[in-house]
Amino acid sequence: MAGRPTNRDERYLQVMQALVRCVARFGLEGATLTQIAKEAGLTRPLIRHHLGNREEMIGYLTEFVISRFSEQNTTMISALPKQERSTALVQMLFSESAVSAPDMVLAFASLTARATDDADLRAKCRTSLLSFEDAIAKILRDDHPSVDDIRIDATAHGIAALYFNVTSLAPLAMPENRKSLASLVAHNLLEDLKD
Amino acid sequence: MAGRPTNRDERYLQVMQALVRCVARFGLEGATLTQIAKEAGLTRPLIRHHLGNREEMIGYLTEFVISRFSEQNTTMISALPKQERSTALVQMLFSESAVSAPDMVLAFASLTARATDDADLRAKCRTSLLSFEDAIAKILRDDHPSVDDIRIDATAHGIAALYFNVTSLAPLAMPENRKSLASLVAHNLLEDLKD
DNA sequence: TAATTGATTGTCATTATTGACAGTAAAGCA
DNA sequence: TGCTTTACTGTCAATAATGACAATCAATTA
Incomplete structure (x- = not known):
């Protein structure tokens, strides 16, 4: 009935910290998905999977x-x-x-x-x-x-x-x-x- | 001997104020040439004519x-x-x-x-x-x-x-x-x- | 083992932005 | 008028970034 257990919370934290770091350095628009991925040690599509598109991303950040x-x-x-x-x-x-x-x-x-x-x-x-x-x-x-x-x-x-x-x-x-x-x-x- | 008189200084000021305004709002990377042009009431190529490429632009800004x-x-x-x-x-x-x-x-x-x-x-x-x-x-x-x-x-x-x-x-x-x-x-x- | 759920990846078309260059217009002077 | 210098514009190829979708992998339960 149940599938693979979610690691959403830990990933979320990991991704968010990378996002904060990138925004601190490059600003809101300068924080590229690729840079965030690099900072977090993850792949770009995975970042997008968790954060959605850019607008949603900023919402999560705030x-x-x-x-x-x-x-x-x-x-x-x-x-x-x-x-x-x-x-x-x-x-x-x-x-x-x-x-x-x-x-x-x-x-x-x-x-x-x-x-x-x-x-x-x-x-x-x-x-x-x-x-x-x-x-x-x-x-x-x-x-x-x-x-x-x-x-x-x-x-x-x-x-x-x-x-x-x-x-x-x-x-x-x-x-x-x-x-x-x-x-x-x-x-x-x-x-x-x-x- | 001399050609068209330069308006470099006034243009420079005008462009710079638009640049400062855009950077204040959207950050260094978020300040698009097109946005700066719009803010200054000028065309994009003209902005580029005065500011050069992005790296030079940041130099001028600082x-x-x-x-x-x-x-x-x-x-x-x-x-x-x-x-x-x-x-x-x-x-x-x-x-x-x-x-x-x-x-x-x-x-x-x-x-x-x-x-x-x-x-x-x-x-x-x-x-x-x-x-x-x-x-x-x-x-x-x-x-x-x-x-x-x-x-x-x-x-x-x-x-x-x-x-x-x-x-x-x-x-x-x-x-x-x-x-x-x-x-x-x-x-x-x-x-x-x-x- | 099969099924299910979610994490993770690969890929690609679309778009935005840039950088560059050639070309045109304007303003001064001989 | 012609020459020179500078301001200004048009345009285009190259690149970077995004958004989206399909596909694969992993872990858990029935």
Whole structure:
């Protein structure tokens, strides 16, 4: 009754990672099926079998990037300690391990650039970004309950902006001291909340 | 002795603006000659006449984007008042007029993404970015001579990162209050220098 | 073993894009 | 008017990429 077992999920992950990598490097239009196949170590028809045509491919990509973002945030937040959460958060965001996922951010940037023409995509990117900032804001508020919302939101926005900037500039291989500058600024922003 | 007068410079500007616009929207590979022509209101062969083949085109683009960045910075700095320069700088950076040039930043982002594979390009983008931050730092130092260099550099880095983030996220058409948040954070960073 | 289901591959026509070249038009000067 | 220089256009072969379909392989169950 049943046939060959599906490996759809693992293949999907494998293909998606290759896709993200290619889009990060060559942009949405520059990511050729052949390149994706090469990156994934698979054949072109197989990629197409899993991803469908180009339009569907972009749909899968947005779904993947956005959902991964959201779940990455929740896991990061759940990994925070009980006290000094905001400091720990900033340390996680600007540690090497977190910055080692720049392809994701670059792919996200490619999507946002295209969002000019696509209202749906724009809405998705926007809510994704806002929920990221909101998650940060929530943690900040826990540590600083007496600070008013605007300052909390502004600080969260600043930390998010710094994170995106540092991460999306990873291809430039900036000198090491520049990276630590971003972390320093983020901590300064946290200090401001203690006044 | 002399022939038809050249309009190379004006055409060059016209073509370049169309190119920047297309690259901002569709990425480096997605910017088709036909699209550029359509955007510029010219014919495809004419575009090719001025830009040469694709490789040369990218060369022209980097030259254009980077030089415009540098000269935009110098003009902005020369437009600053005598006193309270750092505050005025932040206001200029986050005013509507400055943010109305997001295509430039998006094109720059496309170039940086490709810089992974191209050492020359990487070096150019890097120095361009660093000189931007240095220009900011110089102004900050004028207003706060007693603050040590690391804090100055960190603040300059933060302001630059905020600017890039806000500008490159322009396609998302963020709600108005979010934009003012970035400006607020930048001013907060300035306040920190007064301790 | 046969059947079934899905993964994987091979192949090809269609299309889009490029690169190149020859040729035409326009604008200045002798 | 003729000459020269540059802008601009038309056209076409070559290439790269896509989309689609048929065919084959692999794994599981009856």
